[in-house]
Amino acid sequence: MIKVTFISADGDVQEINGVEGQSLLDIAQAAGQPLEGTCESQMACSTCHVIIDKDWFDKLPRSVEDEEDMLDQAFFVEDNSRLGCQIFMREELDGLTVRLAEESE
Ligand code: FES
Numbered sequence: 001m002i003k004v005t006f007i008s009a010d011g012d013v014q015e016i017n018g019v020e021g022q023s024l025l026d027i028a029q030a031a032g033q034p035l036e037g038t039c040e041s042q043m044a045c046s047t048c049h050v051i052i053d054k055d056w057f058d059k060l061p062r063s064v065e066d067e068e069d070m071l072d073q074a075f076f077v078e079d080n081s082r083l084g085c086q087i088f089m090r091e092e093l094d095g096l097t098v099r100l101a102e103e104s105e
Contacts, residue, residue: 056098
């Protein structure tokens with residue numbers, strides 16, 4: 001199991017277990033987190049926007065240009081924003097911490 005901590009815009013904390021290969025978006029939705037994922041991971045929306053904890057951001061594979069383009073259209077984007085549907089669980093990410101942007105609430 002790979003543990004991910006979600007922090008809501010209000011500061012509520014929920015720890016969720018995922019499995020290798022699962023996307024961050026899938027884990028979030030399975031646990032009832034308010035991430036819509038409208039385009040079903042096609043990188044055609046930004047409703048899966050999450051803000052990665054600074055300590056973890058550099059441990060993720062870099063985003064591709066299409067992901068950057070979608071993030072440009074999201075609200076409340078920060079330097080360490082990513083699309084949750086493009087982050088896939090692996091053992092090294094055990095303990096990953098992400099925050100939801102205000103628009104997700
Ligand atoms: Fe649409 Fe991630 S679900 S970009």
